[in-house]
Amino acid sequence: MSAPITLGFALVFALSATLAAPLNAQEAPATAAVEVFAPVDGATADLAAYVWQKRPVVVFADSPNDPAFAEQLRLIEARWPELAARDVVVITDTTLDPASDIRRKLRPRGFSLVLMTKDGQVSIRKPLPWDGREIMRAIDKMPIRREEIRNGAAR
Incomplete structure (x- = not known):
């Protein structure tokens, strides 16, 4: 093989590798693992630990077999990905029985969905299942969430 042909193959290879690679880190596919949906057991959860960190969505039922x-x-x-964000x-x-601290504090009757704010206050109680989209709308109306969005923390 002559030098010009070898150089030509090298240039074609380099060009194709450059085009196949992302132009910058922002265009690179996300390699971070998406948070897996894993509810926390109410018997061991501490609402105080989530204040200013998370928005608790507490789902109560009298039995894990409750269809609701x-x-x-x-x-x-x-x-889940949108809610985790x-x-x-x-x-x-x-x-x-025995009633958890969360159950004693929030006092549900049968099935209940309780949406809380980051400052630890109860925002909404629902006696029936609520769609994830409705939960997100309610969160997006919260003053703390609106402040997060204004400050660019919206993910």
């Missing part, structure tokens, strides 16, 4: 409970978890899981933590509690 299963439906609510399915609806949340379907929108809003700093949501899902806490589940299906144990009546």
Whole structure:
């Protein structure tokens, strides 16, 4: 092989490698793992630990076999990446006795969805399953979330 042909192959190879590579780090595919949907057990959860860190969504039922409970978890899981981006933590509690600290504090009756703010206040209570999109809308209306969006923390 002559030098000009070898140089030509090298240039074609370098050019194709450059075009195949992302132009900058922002265009590179995300290699960070997406947060996996994993509800926290209400028996071990501490709401105080989430103040100013997360927005608790607490799902109560009298039994893990409650169809409304299963439906609510399915609806949340379907929108999990978007909810996780809003700093949501899902806490589940299906144990009546002994009552957890969260159950004693929030006092649900049967199935209940409780959406809390980052400052630890109850924002919304729902007696029926609520779609993930509705949960996100409610979060996006919260003053703290609006401030996050204004400051560029919206993900």
